Amino acid sequence: MNHATRCTAAAVLCAALLAPFAASAQDEAESPFSWNITGVxxxxxxGVSQTDENPTGQAGFTYTSPVGLYAGVWGSGVDFGDGSPDVEVDYFIGYGVDVSPNVNFDVMLNHYSYPGASDLAYTELITKTTFAEHYNLTVAYTNDVWNTDTDGWYYAVGGEWALPQExxxxxxxxRSTFEDGIAKDYTDWNVGVNRSFGMVTLGLGYYGTDGNGRDNSGKLADNRVVFTASVGK
Incomplete structure (x- = not known):
């Protein structure tokens, strides 16, 4: 699922488009639309910084049909160095279904695009299975990681648990794995806490990778604390 204080053009555009939905929050129970605007x-x-260890703005918008099909767009600022793109825009389509009272399965096709740098764009198939609402397993695959015509896999396990005071x-x-030696296989991890205040959510997380991750990406894969503030529904 593999990106300087600036609210990117994509984020600003999304925010403008999403403003009407914020104004009609009273209809959120019936609305098939969801949105978020985030600062990180x-x-x-x-496990790897996409913004050269600097803050950025992000925004997303999703439509979900009554049968579980959904589609949306998500944007963020990025900084890969001089002459690189400034924006990542992801387009996705997927389907989520409860396969039993305690198991939900979601499959999504996500296209990572970088306006002005089409040579970096690629598409990934991502599946996520959630068990008992608290535990999840992710498996993702692309045959064109970083637009290199190389297979890449990502496997992850995670969880979420309630703490006191909401x-x-x-x-x-x-775990990221790659064919043809394009990069070293590496492990990433994170742990965090968050709390919602109505439509606003604040979070603090600690992220890191193993030695192979740092060999691949240098200081961009060092352990770090990330603060997140988002508004949405």
């Missing part, structure tokens, strides 16, 4: 102290994807604890461990 660092955009970390699978706080939540989250934890995740993931």
């Amino acid at each position: 102290s660092d955009y970390v994807f699978r 706080f939540n604890l989250t934890a995740n461990v993931g």
Whole structure:
């Protein structure tokens, strides 16, 4: 699932488009639309900073049909160095279904795009199975990781648990593997706490990778604390 204080053009555009939905929050129970606008102290994807360890803005919008089909768009600022793209825009379509009272299965096709840098774009198939609402297993595959015509897999297990005073604890461990030696296989992990105040959620997380992750990405894969503030429904 593999990106400088600036609210990117994509985030600003999404925020403008989403404003009417914020104004009609009283209809949220019936609405098939969901949205979020987020500020992060660092955009970390699978243990690696996508913003050169700087803050950025993010925004997303999803439509979910009554039968569980959904589609949406998500945008974030990125910074991969001089001459690199400034924005990541992901387009996704998926389907979620309760296969039993305690198991939910979700499959999604996600296209990672970088306006102005089409040579980085690629598509990934992501499945997530949630057990008893608190535990999840993710398996993702692409045959074109980082637009290199190379197979890449991602496996992760995670969980979320309620804490006193309406706080939540989250934890995740993931493993990225690659064909053809394009990068070293590596493990990433994170643990965090968050709390919602109505439509606003604040979170603090600690992210890291193993030695192979740091060999691949240098300081961008160092252990770090990330603060997140989001509004949405």
